[in-house]
């Protein structure tokens with residue numbers, strides 16, 4: 001089919017220590033080779049673990065990514081990590097613009113766009129997150145908010161090889177709540193149209209992930225929604241069995 005190759009990505013957030021390497025080793029060893037032939041699988045641990053995980057997963061089908069990058073390659077930015085530094089450790093991807101970054105660190109669309117460009121500069125695939133808050137959904141502003149975030153944070157000339165969009169309704173993250181299949185279809189359809197309008201044929205090939213309380217039990221239903229090309233998984237990515245269960249739905 002013409003469907004883009006699915007991507008199942010785990011966002012560990014600020015969780016995990018060196019002992020957690022057992023989890024990614026279980027993902028690596030438990031991933032069915034036939035499934036690995038069909039989908040991409042990615043784990044995004046805290047930056048402290050990217051190097052060790054990349055070594056543990058070298059030669060396997062599981063990739064390692066960061067959760068955020070600074071826009072600059074290096075310099076006077078105490079506490080920050082650049083895309084080049086993550087790439088140097090063996091990362092292949094990075095999340096940018098996660099709602100927790102937008103909220104906790106006041107990241108604007110322009111900031112997120114600069115981070116996506118930094119990821120591309122360093123050869124990383126940028127997973128760019130968008131999504132409305134509960135108040136925005138209740139006010140009927142979901143499509144306007146997502147359209148605006150995409151317009152402001154997606155770099156011109158983004159390619160399908162280097163760019164993934166993740167639709168993550170803020171109210172669905174870590175809450176056990178998910179939008180209906182119809183609601184997911186509406187937003188993913190909007191994103192697809194916006195990508196095609198901005199980027200033409202290339203935009204039609206950019207993967208659009210759904211994120212927000214994805215579990216093994218709801219993954220198949222979400223994956224069946226048109227224009228859902230995979231999942232960005234928070235809580236359930238911390239357990240190998242759950243993460244593999246979600247991947248198996250694809």
Ligand code: PEP
Nearest residue numbers: 173174211212213234235
């Ligand atoms: C996330 O934060 O990217 C996420 C989707 O979290 P959860 O799966 O826990 O809702």
